[in-house]
Amino acid sequence: xxxxxxxxxxxxxxxxxxxxxxxxxxxxxxxxxxxxxxxxxxxxxxxxxxxxxxxxxxxxxxxxxxxxxxxxxxxxxxxxxxxxxxxxxxxxxxxxxxxxxxxxxxxxxxxxxxxxxxxxxxxxxxxxxxxxxxxxxxxxxxxxxxxxxxxxxxxxxxxxxxxxxxxxxxxxxxxxxxxxxxxxxxxxxxxxxxxxxxxxxxxxxxxxxxxxxxxxxxxxxxxxxxxxxxxxxxxxxxxxxxxxxxxxxxxxxxxxxxxxxxxxxxxxxxxxxxxxxxxxxxxxxxxxxxxxxxxxxxxxxxxxxxxxxxxxxxxxxxxxxxxxxxx
Amino acid sequence: xxxxxxxxxxxxxxxxxxxxxxxxxxxxxxxxxxxxxxxxxxxxxxxxxxxxxxxxxxxxxxxxxxxxxxxxxxxxxxxxxxxxxxxxxxxxxxxxxxxxxxxxxxxxxxxxxxxxxxxxxxxxxxxxxxxxxxxxxxxxxxxxxxxxxxxxxxxxxxxxxxxxxxxxxxxxxxxxxxxxxxxxxxxxxxxxxxxxxxxxxxxxxxxxxxxxxxxxxxxxxxxxxxxxxxxxxxxxxxxxxxxxxxxxxxxxxxxxxxxxxxxxxxxxxxxxxxxxxxxxxxxxxxxxxxxxxxxxxxxxxxxxxxxxxxxxxxxxxxxxxxxxxxxxxxxxxxxxxxxxxxxxxxxxxxxxxxxxxxxxxxxxxxxxxxxxxxxxxxxxxxxxxxxxxxxxxxxxxxxxxxxxxxxxxxxxxxxxxxxxxxxxxxxxxxxxxxxxxxxxxxxxxxxxxxxxxxxxxxxxxxxxxxxxxxxxxxxxxxxxxxxxxxxxxxxx
Numbered sequence: 001x002x003x004x005x006x007x008x009x010x011x012x013x014x015x016x017x018x019x020x021x022x023x024x025x026x027x028x029x030x031x032x033x034x035x036x037x038x039x040x041x042x043x044x045x046x047x048x049x050x051x052x053x054x055x056x057x058x059x060x061x062x063x064x065x066x067x068x069x070x071x072x073x074x075x076x077x078x079x080x081x082x083x084x085x086x087x088x089x090x091x092x093x094x095x096x097x098x099x100x101x102x103x104x105x106x107x108x109x110x111x112x113x114x115x116x117x118x119x120x121x122x123x124x125x126x127x128x129x130x131x132x133x134x135x136x137x138x139x140x141x142x143x144x145x146x147x148x149x150x151x152x153x154x155x156x157x158x159x160x161x162x163x164x165x166x167x168x169x170x171x172x173x174x175x176x177x178x179x180x181x182x183x184x185x186x187x188x189x190x191x192x193x194x195x196x197x198x199x200x201x202x203x204x205x206x207x208x209x210x211x212x213x214x215x216x217x218x219x220x221x222x223x224x225x226x227x228x229x230x231x232x233x234x235x236x237x238x239x240x241x242x243x244x245x246x247x248x249x250x251x252x253x254x255x256x257x258x259x260x261x262x263x264x265x266x267x268x269x270x271x272x273x274x275x276x277x278x279x280x281x282x283x284x285x286x287x288x289x290x291x292x293x294x295x296x297x298x299x300x301x302x303x304x305x306x307x308x309x310x311x312x313x314x315x316x317x318x319x320x321x322x323x324x325x326x327x
Numbered sequence: 328x329x330x331x332x333x334x335x336x337x338x339x340x341x342x343x344x345x346x347x348x349x350x351x352x353x354x355x356x357x358x359x360x361x362x363x364x365x366x367x368x369x370x371x372x373x374x375x376x377x378x379x380x381x382x383x384x385x386x387x388x389x390x391x392x393x394x395x396x397x398x399x400x401x402x403x404x405x406x407x408x409x410x411x412x413x414x415x416x417x418x419x420x421x422x423x424x425x426x427x428x429x430x431x432x433x434x435x436x437x438x439x440x441x442x443x444x445x446x447x448x449x450x451x452x453x454x455x456x457x458x459x460x461x462x463x464x465x466x467x468x469x470x471x472x473x474x475x476x477x478x479x480x481x482x483x484x485x486x487x488x489x490x491x492x493x494x495x496x497x498x499x500x501x502x503x504x505x506x507x508x509x510x511x512x513x514x515x516x517x518x519x520x521x522x523x524x525x526x527x528x529x530x531x532x533x534x535x536x537x538x539x540x541x542x543x544x545x546x547x548x549x550x551x552x553x554x555x556x557x558x559x560x561x562x563x564x565x566x567x568x569x570x571x572x573x574x575x576x577x578x579x580x581x582x583x584x585x586x587x588x589x590x591x592x593x594x595x596x597x598x599x600x601x602x603x604x605x606x607x608x609x610x611x612x613x614x615x616x617x618x619x620x621x622x623x624x625x626x627x628x629x630x631x632x633x634x635x636x637x638x639x640x641x642x643x644x645x646x647x648x649x650x651x652x653x654x655x656x657x658x659x660x661x662x663x664x665x666x667x668x669x670x671x672x673x674x675x676x677x678x679x680x681x682x683x684x685x686x687x688x689x690x691x692x693x694x695x696x697x698x699x700x701x702x703x704x705x706x707x708x709x710x711x712x713x714x715x716x717x718x719x720x721x722x723x724x725x726x727x728x729x730x731x732x733x734x735x736x737x738x739x740x741x742x743x744x745x746x747x748x749x750x751x752x753x754x755x756x757x758x759x760x761x762x763x764x765x766x767x768x769x770x771x772x773x774x775x776x777x778x779x780x781x782x783x784x785x786x787x788x789x790x791x792x793x794x795x796x797x798x799x800x801x802x803x804x805x806x807x808x809x810x811x812x813x814x815x816x817x818x819x
Contacts, residue, residue, distance in 0.1 A: 009431070221431075224429065225431065226424045226431070226432060226435055227420070228416060228420040228422075228423040229423060230416070230419055231420075282417070282438065283420075283432075283434045283435035283438050284416055284417055284435050284438075284439075285416065286415035287416060288415065
């Protein structure tokens with residue numbers, strides 16, 4: 001087992017600060033989004049970014065790729081995009097001797113950081129091609145399975161408006177995203193800064209400050225952060241309390257939730273909470289970590305019912321109520 | 328474990344003790360105070376000190392139970408510290424991983440200690456202390472309140488007023504007339520009459536019940552003394568019975584028949600016959616019949632032995648030699664002695680004994696009749712007083728010989744008190760003391776007295792009237808049943 005040293009803890013904080021600084025060069029504001037994306041990347045989770053066009057989703061992911069000096073690929077999802085366009089396919093080629101042979105030509109998914117832009121525009125068939133790779137970090141073509149290099153992350157974006165010609169992601173795929181982050185419209189001051197910045201150059205200026213190996217080391221370090229039973233039980237209760245079928249679930253769940261989050265949510269909560277605690281300079285997970293991360297982790301995993309819609313409650317409102325009742 | 332954490336733990340323990348003590352004092356004070364209040368108001372049947380002891384007990388038990396109830400584990404304390412001082416679960420995690428090792432865990436412990444060091448234990452105030460203090464004050468107030476209430480328990484209630492009624496005056500006056508008109512021996516009659524007159528005078532002056540009680544108790548004691556001083560039969564009978572000699576006990580049985588029962592000559596005669604039989608030789612089965620000389624010798628021995636035993640019993644009875652019954656019994660003994668000395672033949676001696684017994688029974692009748700009248704008058708007076716006033720009737724003195732009667736010669740026990748069938752006579756039937764109206768005189772008399780009168784009338788009518796044998800038998804059976812009823816009422 002790799003030894004945890006004070007030095008590694010210091011490096012962790014230092015690297016995170018550097019990444020945040022570099023990203024701030026290209027992305028104005030969105031500090032919470034950046035914070036959570038970094039958590040997801042260290043945790044090895046995929047992120048679904050949702051926001052109206054032009055709020056900097058794609059730019060954030062591109063800047064992130066540069067900062068981390070990781071191979072980056074972008075897939076623009078369209079209705080006519082085929083699974084093989086994502087995963088790659090076998091092609092027949094002549095070798096040096098002029099003999100025909102089948103050769104696998106990897107698709108854009110074979111990268112460390114994949115931007116799945118407007119993922120809900122692809123057909124379910126193509127979306128499903130992402131399932132295996134997102135969860136197991138491997139691709140199966142025919143009888144062959146190809147492993148993807150670690151670290152591997154999918155950062156998908158989707159547009160909450162313009163729903164015509166889109167295919168909402170199925171629950172199974174949604175569950176593969178660790179976080180769903182809502183990218184809000186910038187404030188006037190932030191918008192002014194964006195305009196000023198882009199007048200100078202449109203290209204990202206962020207520099208690489210961290211590499212894949214370091215990310216994996218940080219992941220290992222974070223996994224050692226202690227969590228006391230009470231906090232872990234709180235996380236477990238929070239997730240199980242999203243299930244309206246449970247007898248002792250909170251009243252809000254019974255009233256507003258159609259179905260609840262999967263066990264992956266509880267796993268993700270604890271994993272992400274450990275990283276958040278370290279990023280916050282703490283060596284233990286606190287209730288506040290769980291509460292803060294409950295929103296990005298649960299909002300795409302629970303489905304609210306018509307009663308919530310009727311009362312104009314968002315998923316986040318319902319989550320807030322469940323947290324309150326779980327405490 | 329962190330020293331800082333232990334400091335907080337110590338603080339929590341102190342708070343726990345303080346809370347338990349306050350709760351114990353509150354509950355004990357409240358319980359004790361209420362019990363004390365009720366006790367001092369005489370609403371509870373125990374003294375104030377017991378009330379305070381109950382309060383102390385309740386307080387002690389409550390304090391112990393509360394101390395156990397407030398037990399706080401390290402985990403709970405850590406949770407409390409994290410929550411109260413917003414330590415972001417640092418202390419809880421430190422406690423949860425205290426046995427595990429690792430650099431990250433060391434860093435975590437350090438961060439928890441740093442966080443704890445920034446908190447002064449003084450800031451760790453006791454939660455809801457005001458509730459405990461309020462409860463304590465209520466408890467103290469209850470005890471003080473209980474102590475301030477005047478103790479009604481120790482206050483003696485004023486004596487109940489008393490004023491003699493006309494009916495009671497008339498009752499005592501009638502009783503005086505009854506005593507004066509009785510044939511009781513004069514010395515005792517005067518004493519009882521004087522006691523009753525004195526009692527009447529005292530009761531007329533008495534204004535409270537205790538005064539009445541004193542006067543009545545004194546009068547009752549005087550009358551009781553006179554009553555039993557006036558009859559020596561009980562002492563003589565007891566002494567004879569205690570001798571455990573067949574002849575002395577037989578004589579006691581004979582006396583008992585005529586002393587403590589109605590002088591029932593039919594019964595007396597039966598007992599007399601039985602007693603006479605004691606002197607007759609009864610050969611055992613297979614034993615050769617002794618000759619005339621031997622029989623005389625045996626009888627003489629019996630007589631000597633009987634004389635000796637009865638004489639000893641008379642001495643032990645401590646009755647004055649001038650007592651009439653003492654003289655009668657002594658005379659009979661002397662006669663026995665004479666018979667024993669001069670016995671010419673067995674038959675002649677037996678005839679002399681029979682004659683002596685017949686003579687003695689005649690003399691004895693006169694003596695014991697007077698003694699019986701003395702006793703009856705005294706006991707009737709006491710019974711009547713007990714019905715007129717709320718005073719207990721003193722127990723009537725009776726020779727209790729039941730523990731010694733296992734060697735008795737006769738079938739009847741000396742203390743058998745019911746009349747036997749066929750007895751006729753005057754006066755009270757022993758045992759029944761219910762007062763009933765006597766239609767012949769218009770006075771209230773004891774039921775036993777009345778039933779004897781009825782019995783005499785019944786016998787007279789049956790002897791002189793024209794009744795068939797069947798009717799006579801039926802009437803006699805009815806009266807037998809009445810007698811057996813008296814015996815049952817008397818608890819036999």
